[in-house]
Amino acid sequence: MEKPATIALTAVNLRTACTQCxxxxxxxxxxxxxxxxxxxxxxxxxxxxVKRQQHLYRAGEPFEAIxxxxxxxxxxxxxxxxxxDQVTGFQMxxxxxxxxxxxxxxxxxxAVALEDSDVCMIPFERLEELSxxxxxxxxxxxxxxxxxxxxxxxxxxxxxxxxxxxxxxxxLINLSQRMRLRGYSASEFHLRMTREExxxxxxxxxxxxxxxxxxxxxxxLISVHQKHIQILDAEGLRRLIGRANV
Amino acid sequence: MEKPATIALTAVNLRTACTQCxxxxxxxxxxxxxxxxxxxxxxxxxxxxVKRQQHLYRAGEPFEAIxxxxxxxxxxxxxxxxxxDQVTGFQMxxxxxxxxxxxxxxxxxxAVALEDSDVCMIPFERLEELSxxxxxxxxxxxxxxxxxxxxxxxxxxxxxxxxxxxxxxxxLINLSQRMRLRGYSASEFHLRMTREExxxxxxxxxxxxxxxxxxxxxxxLISVHQKHIQILDAEGLRRLIGRANV
DNA sequence: CGTGCCATTGAGGGTTCTCAAGACCCGTGG
DNA sequence: CCACGGGTCTTGAGAACCCTCAATGGCACG
Numbered sequence: 001m002e003k004p005a006t007i008a009l010t011a012v013n014l015r016t017a018c019t020q021c022x023x024x025x026x027x028x029x030x031x032x033x034x035x036x037x038x039x040x041x042x043x044x045x046x047x048x049x050v051k052r053q054q055h056l057y058r059a060g061e062p063f064e065a066i067x068x069x070x071x072x073x074x075x076x077x078x079x080x081x082x083x084x085d086q087v088t089g090f091q092m093x094x095x096x097x098x099x100x101x102x103x104x105x106x107x108x109x110x111a112v113a114l115e116d117s118d119v120c121m122i123p124f125e126r127l128e129e130l131s132x133x134x135x136x137x138x139x140x141x142x143x144x145x146x147x148x149x150x151x152x153x154x155x156x157x158x159x160x161x162x163x164x165x166x167x168x169x170x171x172l173i174n175l176s177q178r179m180r181l182r183g184y185s186a187s188e189f190h191l192r193m194t195r196e197e198x199x200x201x202x203x204x205x206x207x208x209x210x211x212x213x214x215x216x217x218x219x220x221l222i223s224v225h226q227k228h229i230q231i232l233d234a235e236g237l238r239r240l241i242g243r244a245n246v
Numbered sequence: 247m248e249k250p251a252t253i254a255l256t257a258v259n260l261r262t263a264c265t266q267c268x269x270x271x272x273x274x275x276x277x278x279x280x281x282x283x284x285x286x287x288x289x290x291x292x293x294x295x296v297k298r299q300q301h302l303y304r305a306g307e308p309f310e311a312i313x314x315x316x317x318x319x320x321x322x323x324x325x326x327x328x329x330x331d332q333v334t335g336f337q338m339x340x341x342x343x344x345x346x347x348x349x350x351x352x353x354x355x356x357a358v359a360l361e362d363s364d365v366c367m368i369p370f371e372r373l374e375e376l377s378x379x380x381x382x383x384x385x386x387x388x389x390x391x392x393x394x395x396x397x398x399x400x401x402x403x404x405x406x407x408x409x410x411x412x413x414x415x416x417x418l419i420n421l422s423q424r425m426r427l428r429g430y431s432a433s434e435f436h437l438r439m440t441r442e443e444x445x446x447x448x449x450x451x452x453x454x455x456x457x458x459x460x461x462x463x464x465x466x467l468i469s470v471h472q473k474h475i476q477i478l479d480a481e482g483l484r485r486l487i488g489r490a491n492v
Numbered sequence: 493c494g495t496g497c498c499a500t501t502g503a504g505g506g507t508t509c510t511c512a513a514g515a516c517c518c519g520t521g522g
Numbered sequence: 523c524c525a526c527g528g529g530t531c532t533t534g535a536g537a538a539c540c541c542t543c544a545a546t547g548g549c550a551c552g
Binding site (some may be wrong): 280459 | 497498499501
Binding site (some may be wrong): 203 | 254324331345346347348349355374377379388391396399402405408446449
């Protein structure tokens with residue numbers, strides 16, 4: 001019996017070691033020396049498991065940390081006092097959650113796990129401190145924030161100038177690319193979110209999303225069975241997006 | 247004749263002194279000591295005048311600096327290769343331009359002056375360097391980036407869940423608040439942008455914008471004459487936004 | 493004082509939403 | 523094992539909203 005060894009192994013796994021993380025090329029800057037890498041390993045103070053449908057944080061709560069997703073899938077959404085409710089993003093492994101909280105020291109959106117997930121908690125004070133000492137880390141962090149700005153600009157373009165089918169095509173292409181980046185199949189995957197959540201994200205009603213899925217299937221672009229998606233003609237989807245009516 | 251004196255004065259004005267800037271409470275963190283303030287005065291290497299309709303930067307150009315607007319008014323927009331064209335924001339004095347360029351080291355949007363403007367150029371390398379040494383500056387910069395993320399989330403909400411009149415009302419209220427913040431009248435102002443640019447920003451066609459303006463006027467909420475706007479019933483406009491159909 | 497850009501207004505059509513009914517899926521409990 | 527129920531998804535019909543196209547009017551600038 002090797003029980004003790006197994007336990008020790010588990011403990012090591014739970015210890016937060018960015019240098020050991022198989023997602024590190026998504027989170028960490030390249031070209032760090034050993035000293036800096038060791039410092040960065042001290043950046044993550046805690047790992048946190050979040051069960052499906054549970055909140056990682058809620059709008060209004062004090063902002064203290066950002067989170068890097070190790071495994072799992074999240075949505076962020078905003079619920080305004082007048083009853084508007086909108087999904088602002090879907091996040092998967094290797095992506096960062098919570099950057100919007102910096103501006104007011106409070107989270108402005110809710111982060112909800114769409115499947116059982118596992119995140120690294122990065123205390124923000126400590127990140128700022130370390131990024132004052134490690135230039136590549138600072139640079140990387142700024143790029144993350146800027147990338148979030150650019151991502152949102154993309155959604156603004158989508159919401160402001162695309163029709164329903166174009167939006168859904170763009171959504172599928174984007175999801176597919178991100179799956180590929182993380183080593184999953186880009187052509188076949190399982191949607192973690194409902195039609196209503198997709199619709200909320202894309203500024204559409206769930207029926208419209210459903211109809212667009214059916215249309216894509218009739219046109220031979222994809223195959224849909226509930227949440228199971230298979231992309232049959234990625235190029236066709238891309239052509240759909242490219243057709244601006246100008 | 248006092249020509250030499252005048253020239254000298256001009257030179258002083260063109261010298262970049264954040265500590266002398268009447269917008270400093272918008273740009274600078276509070277509670278800095280004199281040494282830090284002096285350092286920050288060295289942050290701005292150049293002022294730049296941009297004439298109406300001229301570009302401050304273009305999408306694709308190498309990113310080297312961000313810009314703080316001293317006077318004037320800008321729009322940022324994105325033109326995709328498939329012909330989609332969308333205004334992503336309007337910026338006025340005291341606001342920051344160019345944060346989206348950090349992610350790829352190239353500007354992703356165009357910044358165009360909508361009136362003769364005057365900006366402070368902040369070389370990004372130097373800003374990063376200084377913000378490694380001056381903690382409040384680092385904090386302030388991060389807040390600026392985060393605020394941009396939150397601002398864009400607001401637009402996503404607007405584009406994804408509001409109808410035409412709600413969008414325009416939100417736009418007017420937002421503009422009005424920002425005018426007030428900068429010491430201008432919140433109830434009466436001159437629009438620097440065309441109906442088409444407003445429409446592009448709000449995901450609407452220019453005719454729809456025009457009709458909504460007329461409707462607001464008929465309802466006694468505002469008075470419109472071309473680009474001159476007077477807000478007669480801000481509370482009424484706010485009520486319009488608050489009516490989510492849930 | 494034209495010329496060109498911008499804004500307004502109207503009529504008709506298209507896309508998406510709303511409302512509604514039914515089908516599918518899956519976990520629960522009989 | 524099957525029936526049941528709740529959540530989710532699909533599909534249809536009609537309505538609402540916004541867009542498109544088109545004509546006119548106003549303003550600024552040369």
